[in-house]
Amino acid sequence: MDALGELTAALPDHVVVTDPERIEKYRWDRSQDPNTGTPVAVVRAEDAEQVQVAVRWAAAHRVPVVPRGAGSGLSGGSSAVDGGIVISLERMTAVEIDPTCQVAVVEPGAYNKDVKAAAAEQGLWYPPDPSSYEFCSIGGNVATNAGGLCCVKYGVTTDYVLGLDVVLADGSLVRLGGKRIKDVAGLSLLKLFVGSEGTLGIVTRAILRLVPAQQERSTLVATFGSPTVAAEAVVAIRSRLRPSMLELMDQPSIRAVEQHRSMGLDVDAGALLVAQSDAPGTSRTEEIALMEKACRDTGATEVFVTDDADEGEQFVQARRMVIPAVEELGALMLEDVGVPVPRLPELLAAVAEVAREQDLSIPVIAHAGDGNTHPLIVVPRDDDAAHLRALQAFDDIMHAAIRLDGTITGEHGVGRTKKSALPEQLGPDVLALNQRVKDALDPDGILNPGAIL
Amino acid sequence: MDALGELTAALPDHVVVTDPERIEKYRWDRSQDPNTGTPVAVVRAEDAEQVQVAVRWAAAHRVPVVPRGAGSGLSGGSSAVDGGIVISLERMTAVEIDPTCQVAVVEPGAYNKDVKAAAAEQGLWYPPDPSSYEFCSIGGNVATNAGGLCCVKYGVTTDYVLGLDVVLADGSLVRLGGKRIKDVAGLSLLKLFVGSEGTLGIVTRAILRLVPAQQERSTLVATFGSPTVAAEAVVAIRSRLRPSMLELMDQPSIRAVEQHRSMGLDVDAGALLVAQSDAPGTSRTEEIALMEKACRDTGATEVFVTDDADEGEQFVQARRMVIPAVEELGALMLEDVGVPVPRLPELLAAVAEVAREQDLSIPVIAHAGDGNTHPLIVVPRDDDAAHLRALQAFDDIMHAAIRLDGTITGEHGVGRTKKSALPEQLGPDVLALNQRVKDALDPDGILNPGAIL
Incomplete structure (x- = not known):
């Protein structure tokens, strides 16, 4: 029996998928990593034991294993590997x-x-x-x-x-x-x-x-002349408060949303902050008032406050809609760089500079209160030159974050698409330490090879 | 030059201590581990570079290194090792x-x-x-x-x-x-x-x-007929709330405190809960009211509530005073076992059973809201038989916690005094995994050998 035959024999028929057509969708995660490979099989495990059977088989044959959840990853952490297997956990949903x-x-x-x-x-x-x-x-x-x-x-x-x-x-x-x-x-x-x-x-x-359960929330929406000024308001807020939400959208993000579906956002605003407080009782009013003051002191052009949950939720939905809205403008390279909060204005300025240099549209949204930004590099479809410039912008933005004492990824992971910049962020000693831990736990390197390291 | 001579030559005179009398106090942490060793030198580092010099020397000569902060550890994590060095960080206080x-x-x-x-x-x-x-x-x-x-x-x-x-x-x-x-x-x-x-x-x-900064706090103090009933109140509170403090003292703890310094606690109470809420505004009143109701429903004999910060702080001080107060009753073996919150009543019953079996006084205090308890095994001084029974009680309590899906240490660490029970809690596979990570990062085993593993 060949190796693959051993795997299919060891697991129920419906668990192991080897049909190339059915395999196709397991090759990609949401990052649409162009360098993804083609696995020999997908194991759609129903329980931990089946995962163990598959990994034991992979260990015996030194076959790469890529674990996969919902495939919504944004850094190519679930890109398949040629000749490997994908272990999909989609059926284990209890x-x-x-x-x-x-x-x-x-x-x-x-x-x-x-x-x-x-x-x-x-x-x-x-x-x-x-x-x-x-x-x-x-x-x-x-x-x-x-x-x-x-x-x-x-x-x-x-x-x-x-x-x-x-x-x-x-x-x-x-x-x-x-x-x-x-x-x-x-x-x-x-x-x-x-x-x-x-x-x-x-x-x-x-x-x-x-x-x-979370308490009731009040929502503040403030408009600013530019993302940098909005970021200064964020710094002012975060040096005093820890609100339950503090999100930023720049003008291109706002306009993409309005083009996608009208949400009543001010398309002339240079940037928008959406902040919430879930502090109980009168503290909520106080927190919102402090945020309002910080926004006005920094130069907000308009500030709107609502205690109405549904009304507040609409702004949060508008914020969540940015990525799908921008995806309509072209292919997307989604960044995830972060910096210490006080350096947020510098990071936003650096992203704007990269956009200018590479002649690209790069709308920015940010979990601003954490200093974590998502520059969304829009790549005009079927434009090879623009694609190359976008790759350059992707790298340039990571390097800018590192220079600002930041990180190449705040929450999406390194995966495969951000791996090239990791050595610069970590330095050789920390990188080597990562490798030592990896080698200790996975000496043959079969687990998600090519991700992170 | 001998090895020790190399160390003293590599660091300023006042940094390396080799005088046995001055070394003595660096042999022990607060656990008073009887198996502590005698180091050849103490390096009282002034900066990271001096720590590096000492560790490089230790690595070259395969000399054990025990790092040490304030020496307040309760599990022997800073017990010295014969022939090793202690690196004291006490001077690095910026x-x-x-x-x-x-x-x-x-x-x-x-x-x-x-x-x-x-x-x-x-x-x-x-x-x-x-x-x-x-x-x-x-x-x-x-x-x-x-x-x-x-x-x-x-x-x-x-x-x-x-x-x-x-x-x-x-x-x-x-x-x-x-x-x-x-x-x-x-x-x-x-x-x-x-x-x-x-x-x-x-x-x-x-x-x-x-x-x-933390908001103002209100304090609730409730008395119960027994620690088990008090623990049931904790379970009821924690299934609905996350107060900012939820501490338990049993009767022997209360009495030890009152003997040490009168704090006005009810010495006839079987157990005491000290709870606080720092929720803002009216939510504080609501949280306290919910806790009061949970206590009364469970069978509290008395409930006292105060919004006065100083009055509340006195009860917290009484709680913090238990360990020094119990230390006056004999030598102390301080436990740190924890369980999932709903199993707290069972753990307290198990500790009481161990106290009976070993004919020892074991006052109990607990960070009850986290299921983390500190049974305080009192060892009558100069009583070898009692000392042996206390060692047995120490083990028995750890085993009881493990049986209740708990841990041998919630916050003090394994150090050296709890090491023997670690294999039972972790099992061979997880223990081996610990060792693999240790070996990867410290292949010659010079860093705090004998601690944890």
Whole structure:
């Protein structure tokens, strides 16, 4: 029996996909990485044991394994590898809420929104909220240490991971952490697997911390003459407050949204801040008032405040709509660079400079309160020269972030599309340290080879 | 020149201590580990470079290195090793606040309270608050991933670490993370070093996240017939709320405090809960009312509420006073076991059972809202039989916690005194994984050998 025959024999028929047509969609994630490969098979695992069977087989034959959740990744972390297999977790979608422990026990294929919904039924809340929360999986969230809009106050995925089941490179399964809230027994391996993008192991179950349901929110929308001025308002706000949301859209983003679907945004504004406070009682009014003052003092042209939840949600929806709206303007290269909050104005200026230099449209949205920006490089379709300039812009923006004491990725992960800039950010010693840990846990390098390192 | 001569020659005279009398106090941490060793020298480093010089020397000569902060550790993580050196960070105490970034840049020898004080000057707050915050160092806090009283709402040390400078086993220094809030570039090595108890590297600088100053607090004190009933109230509260403090004291703890210094506690109460809410505005009243109802419904004998900060602080002080008060009753073996919150009543019952079986007094205090308890095993002085029974009780309590899906250490670390129970908690596979990471980062095993693994 050939190697592939061994795999199909070891798993139920409906689990292993080898038909090239059916394989096609498992080759890509949302980054549409042009260098993606073609796997020999996709294992659509139904449980942890099937993941173990597949990894044991891969280990025996030294076959690359690419784990895959919902395929919504933006850095090519789930691009397939030629001759490898993809292990898809899309069928493992169970979500179980333990309200007394205030935790969710979740399989990796479950969507973020499903965890939120199940928690809400018990009056609980799972805060991390990537813009893609309606179609991204918890496995992917854990793999990238995903962030989102509420992170400015509520932190990122790793802050909510209490336990993980992980299938290691040899196919063994380890159970890390549990439903206990505090646990310092042994090295922090749990946290090491969060953000490891499938290069150290495959998560088959996560225990996630929940918190009491979020309080009512008030929303502030402020317009500014330019993104840089808006960013200065962000710096002023963040030096005093930790609002529950602090998002930025620049003029091209606003206009893309209005073109896509009219949301009543001011298309003449140089930039827009959408901020929320969920502080209870009168504190909410106070927080909003402080933010309003900071905006006006910095030079906001207009400030609008609403306590109406639906009205506020419309602005948040407008913000979430930017990426699909910009995708209509051309192919998209999505950046994810971040800097310390006070350097946000400089980063935005640097992105504008790159856009000018490369003669490209680069709308910018930002989880501004965290200093995390998403410059959206628009690549005119069927324009090879523009494509090359876009690649250059993608690199230039990462280098600009590094120069500003920042990072090439705040929440999307390094994957394959940002790998080339990682050495510059980390430096040779930290890079070598990453490799040592990788080698210790995956000596044959079968787990998601080519991602991160 | 002999090896030690090389070390003294490589560093300023006042940095290397070899006088046995002066060395003595560097042999012990607060756990008073009877198996501590005698080092050949203590390096009282003044900066990261001196730490590097010492570690390079140790690496060249394969000499064990024990890093040491304030020596307030409770698990023997800083017990000295025969023939090794101690690197004391006590002289590296700089604290610098960057208010615009809302971070503190801190040397490892600075005390937790110094960071809190410096942050407070800027209207900011560093939440983690071990009971020992007045005399424990940030380096130790990072090494153990220290917790405290406010963790039930505000999380533990790792949640606040944005950056670390770490001297590795070969003496090289790596800089991980930075002042950026979100950063997922590369593996989560930053989080791996937090809680590694000096076995993977020596922290020479930490960048800590700060948050806006804590709001006013209201305090609730409730008495119960027994610790188990009090624990049931905790379960009821925690299934709905996340108060900013939820501490438990049992009757022997209460009585020890009252004997030590009268604080007006009810010595006939079977147990006491001290809870706080720092929710803003009317939400505070609501949270306190919900907690009061949960206490009364569970069978509290008395409930007292105060909005007066000083009055509330007295109860918190009484809670913090338990350990010194119990220390007057005999030698102390301090436990740190934790369980998922709903299993807290079972854990307290198990501890009581161990106390009966071993005929020992074991007062219990708990960060109850996190399921983290500190059974305080009182060992009558100069009673060898009781000492043996106490050792047995120490083990029995750890095993009881493991049986209840819990942990042998919630916040103090494994160090050397809890090492024997670690294999049972982690199991062989996770233990082996710990060892693989350790070996990858410290192949010659010179960093804090004997701690954790």
